[in-house]
Amino acid sequence: MQLTVYNGSPRGAHSNTRLLLDRFLRGFEHRSGETHRLHYLVKLKQRDEQLRDFVEAPGPVLLAFPLYTDCMPGLVKNFIEDLRPLCGRDKLPPVLFLVQSGFPEAHHSRYVERYLEKLTRRLGCRYLGTMVRGGAEGIQVMPGIMTRKLFGLMYKLGSRLAQTGELDPGLLRKLASPEQLSPFAQWLYKKLLYRMSNNYWNGMLKKNKALGRCKDRPFTEKQ
Amino acid sequence: MKVVVLNGNPNAENTGFDEYLSALKSRLEEKGHVVDLLMLRDMDLRYCVGCFGCWVKTPGRCVTPDASHDTDRRVINSDVLLLASPLSMGFVSSVLKKAQDKFIGLLLPYIELVKGECHHLKRYEHYPYLGVLVEREADSDDEDLEITREIYERTCLNLKTSLRLFETTESPAVEVADAIDGL
Numbered sequence: 001m002q003l004t005v006y007n008g009s010p011r012g013a014h015s016n017t018r019l020l021l022d023r024f025l026r027g028f029e030h031r032s033g034e035t036h037r038l039h040y041l042v043k044l045k046q047r048d049e050q051l052r053d054f055v056e057a058p059g060p061v062l063l064a065f066p067l068y069t070d071c072m073p074g075l076v077k078n079f080i081e082d083l084r085p086l087c088g089r090d091k092l093p094p095v096l097f098l099v100q101s102g103f104p105e106a107h108h109s110r111y112v113e114r115y116l117e118k119l120t121r122r123l124g125c126r127y128l129g130t131m132v133r134g135g136a137e138g139i140q141v142m143p144g145i146m147t148r149k150l151f152g153l154m155y156k157l158g159s160r161l162a163q164t165g166e167l168d169p170g171l172l173r174k175l176a177s178p179e180q181l182s183p184f185a186q187w188l189y190k191k192l193l194y195r196m197s198n199n200y201w202n203g204m205l206k207k208n209k210a211l212g213r214c215k216d217r218p219f220t221e222k223q
Numbered sequence: 224m225k226v227v228v229l230n231g232n233p234n235a236e237n238t239g240f241d242e243y244l245s246a247l248k249s250r251l252e253e254k255g256h257v258v259d260l261l262m263l264r265d266m267d268l269r270y271c272v273g274c275f276g277c278w279v280k281t282p283g284r285c286v287t288p289d290a291s292h293d294t295d296r297r298v299i300n301s302d303v304l305l306l307a308s309p310l311s312m313g314f315v316s317s318v319l320k321k322a323q324d325k326f327i328g329l330l331l332p333y334i335e336l337v338k339g340e341c342h343h344l345k346r347y348e349h350y351p352y353l354g355v356l357v358e359r360e361a362d363s364d365d366e367d368l369e370i371t372r373e374i375y376e377r378t379c380l381n382l383k384t385s386l387r388l389f390e391t392t393e394s395p396a397v398e399v400a401d402a403i404d405g406l
Contacts, residue, residue: 010272042272066273070377071314074321075270080312087362103334103341111374118313118370122362186339194334201332204279215331217347218283219296 001162003028003036004057004093006050008065008076012042016136017064020100023151024062024131027158034162041065041079051082057093060128060161063116066136067101071112080119088124095120096128096167102137104189106176109134129167131157132176138200150175224302226251226403227351228260229294231308231319235264240309240358243396250400259297263318266290270321277328283346284328291325299329303387303403304351306375309358313367314374326382337380345383352406353379354388356399 005025009015025036039050054061065076072080086092097116099109113130120127131154139147153175160168178185205211228248232240241262248258269289276286285291298304306323308315329350330343355375357368372389379386387406390399 010270011274015273068271068273068324069320069326070381071320071374073271073273074317074324077312077314077320078317080314081317084312105340107340108377111370111377115314115370115374118366122313181336181339181341183339186336189336189341197334201279204275205282208280210280210282213282214278215346216282218281219292219299219329220347221296221300 001034001059001165002057003034003059003161004053004061005036005038006041006054006061006063006079007038008041008063008073008079010042010066010073010075012040015066016139017066017098017100019139020098020133020136020150020154021062021064023154024098024158027155027160028162030155030159031162041075047079047082050079054083054093055086055089059093060165061093061095061125062098063095064098064100067099067103067109067112070108071115083123087122092123092125094126094128094165095123096161097130098133099130100133100136102135104135104185104193105178105180106132106134107180128161128165129169129172131167131172134176134178224256224403224406225300226256226258226303226305227297227301228258228305228307229298229319229322230260230262230264231306231316231322232262233264233311233316233318234309237309237358240307240392243358243392244307246396247400250397251403254400254404256404259301261294261297263294263322266294266322268294268318268321268325271324271327275332277325278332282328285325291322294322295325295329298326298351299347299349301351303354303406305354305356305388305403307356310360310363310367310371312360313363314371315355315357323378330381330383340380342381350382350384352387353382353384354390354403355386356388356390356392358392 009017109132248260251258267290308319331346333344334341
């Protein structure tokens with residue numbers, strides 16, 4: 001089976017989306033005979049080729065992106081608009097999605113998930129499901145012990161797709177956990193994770209000599 | 224009130240949509256409002272590249288000196304922001320979404336809990352009410368409208384505002400303008 005993959009992160013090869021896809025694809029290709037073809041949507045000049053590979057995909061298509069202002073990035077929306085001529089065409093491939101966000105809860109991505117399911121009906125493709133993952137912003141800098149479980153789940157999801165042609169619902173649920181913050185997690189967030197999150201951003205602000213300006217309001221107009 | 228309308232119509236040949244917004248603007252001005260109608264397709268807006276420079280390098284503004292500085296300035300100083308776009312594949316245009324992606328600098332990177340959910344902290348004191356106006360495409364159905372509306376209700380949670388209007392261009396421009404006037 002060949003999987004055609006579109007990484008819709010505006011960060012391209014330097015994205016958290018890529019890190020998740022890497023593990024998923026390793027799982028998908030764990031046995032011989034499985035292959036993939038990868039496109040980065042940020043390479044706008046390759047759009048014709050990207051679209052051609054969608055139409056000619058010999059197996060499932062995976063569209064992966066980070067959540068941007070509660071939906072897909074503009075770049076990904078632009079790609080989706082270019083799929084318009086394909087609506088209703090015969091023999092389009094089945095499609096699955098990966099949506100990752102920096103918010104810890106998966107819930108933020110459920111609204112775009114609903115859009116994506118409708119999108120497959122509009123195109124006339126079989127919908128294989130959406131992998132939703134929160135808390136992905138820091139994974140590039142997290143120590144291995146913090147990402148082992150996540151990457152393991154991505155590997156298993158890819159492996160299961162190769163074996164069955166489907167996304168495993170149990171693994172999808174695990175990947176999305178926490179769907180929402182429990183009262184204990186909310187308490188923990190207030191006590192501990194707030195500080196960790198703020199330290200993460202403050203560290204980057206400091207590195208850029210911008211910490212003192214972190215709360216600037218550059219667009220405030222004088223009344 | 225100051226009303227900012229972001230026209231996300233990507234297609235100059237769709238003159239009906241642009242004319243609708245011109246009529247809306249005229250009606251609002253008759254009512255005494257100040258209206259900024261921005262034609263996004265003619266502006267030099269680049270895609271957000273997810274660098275977070277607007278949070279950690281040049282706090283509050285995109286590191287790319289594109290038209291987002293102008294759109295964000297107008298948006299944050301308005302009382303009502305109307306996001307207007309023909310639906311395309313079931314959602315607002317990529318032209319509008321591109322402009323909207325650059326709103327993240329209007330917030331801080333820091334997180335707070337709102338109703339038990341993580342959201343970003345305010346950067347500014349005041350955020351405009353949000354309205355969304357869409358034009359149906361040939362295969363639009365009520366589900367598309369519901370999905371779009373739900374997504375913008377989420378956007379409001381993050382943008383510290385509320386969705387005060389969600390309309391299609393099937394409603395006359397005068398009625399939509401009057402609804403904005405009544406906010």
